Amino acid sequence: MWGIIATWRMALEGVTESATALAAGKPVSTAVVDAVATVEDFPFYKSVGYGGLPTENGDVELDAAYMDGDTLAFGAVGNLVDIANPIRVAHALSRQRYNSLLVGQGAREWALSQGFTDKTMLTDRALQHYRKRCRETLDKGLSPYNGHDTVGIIGLDNHGSMSVATSTSGLFMKKRGRLGDSPIIGSGFYCDSETGAATATGVGEDLMKGCTSYEIVRRMAQGMTPQQAADSVVFELEDKLMSRFGRVGDLSVVCMNNKGEFGAATNIKTFSFVVATARQPLTVFRTERQH
Ligand code: SD4
Numbered sequence: 001m002w003g004i005i006a007t008w009r010m011a012l013e014g015v016t017e018s019a020t021a022l023a024a025g026k027p028v029s030t031a032v033v034d035a036v037a038t039v040e041d042f043p044f045y046k047s048v049g050y051g052g053l054p055t056e057n058g059d060v061e062l063d064a065a066y067m068d069g070d071t072l073a074f075g076a077v078g079n080l081v082d083i084a085n086p087i088r089v090a091h092a093l094s095r096q097r098y099n100s101l102l103v104g105q106g107a108r109e110w111a112l113s114q115g116f117t118d119k120t121m122l123t124d125r126a127l128q129h130y131r132k133r134c135r136e137t138l139d140k141g142l143s144p145y146n147g148h149d150t151v152g153i154i155g156l157d158n159h160g161s162m163s164v165a166t167s168t169s170g171l172f173m174k175k176r177g178r179l180g181d182s183p184i185i186g187s188g189f190y191c192d193s194e195t196g197a198a199t200a201t202g203v204g205e206d207l208m209k210g211c212t213s214y215e216i217v218r219r220m221a222q223g224m225t226p227q228q229a230a231d232s233v234v235f236e237l238e239d240k241l242m243s244r245f246g247r248v249g250d251l252s253v254v255c256m257n258n259k260g261e262f263g264a265a266t267n268i269k270t271f272s273f274v275v276a277t278a279r280q281p282l283t284v285f286r287t288e289r290q291h
Pocket residue numbers: 047147148149150151168169170171179180181182200201202203204205
């Protein structure tokens with residue numbers, strides 16, 4: 001049984017190619033990393049990789065992570081500036097014994113030392129968005145934009161191995177140095193081939209409060225279906241934050257177990273995700289808030 005599931009419709013092109021690769025018996029690590037890299041390369045996606053929207057200082061700081069569900073090895077980068085394909089840097093870091101999570105200048109230096117490509121990741125289009133936003137908020141002060149579209153992709157190969165990969169430019173107008181959930185193990189992603197994997201998209205500050213991805217995998221390990229785990233984690237976190245904190249941001253998740261069964265949950269009006277498995281033809285789903 002093979003399978004692949006991804007947050008947001010923007011992953012469709014990458015997932016299509018990787019589903020074919022998984023069906024042909026290719027390894028899951030390559031499948032998820034290549035699918036995320038395809039999204040990173042597309043200049044019109046404003047929240048991932050090349051073309052991502054900048055911080056309030058005008059720099060594009062990118063976060064990405066990779067986790068291998070067989071070994072539990074992970075690699076992640078945060079606030080990475082001007083390196084093509086952060087996901088490939090994160091994947092390379094997952095093969096190191098130490099330094100699994102590198103941020104900022106250190107991440108960039110390491111990437112360059114390993115031969116990754118120096119590339120200006122700010123596009124003219126993203127710069128125009130930034131200037132427009134600066135003009136709009138001139139009098140009110142800059143504040144993070146609540147739009148979000150992190151790509152998170154989970155794969156399962158025919159040998160039962162699982163991996164997960166994430167990539168994002170984070171929140172538009174974030175502070176320099178701000179990290180969201182996407183490069184944080186257990187929050188933006190988690191993967192254990194003995195059970196399954198989960199990945200999140202939304203407001204990182206809130207997703208991190210629930211260690212969201214780890215909690216979904218833990219509930220699947222205790223016997224919940226992926227859908228039960230996704231729903232219960234998202235809505236319990238939403239209720240808890242509403243009662244204890246008085247507000248909650250966008251929370252959306254996808255997950256898959258090692259049998260290729262999948263689930264998704266969201267607290268926003270509509271959340272799209274892409275799935276293909278040996279049993280489920282490639283489909284873009286639009287799931288709605290159920291709570
Ligand atoms: C973050 N979770 O940096 C990310 C933002 C995002 O879809 O775009 N999520 O908080």
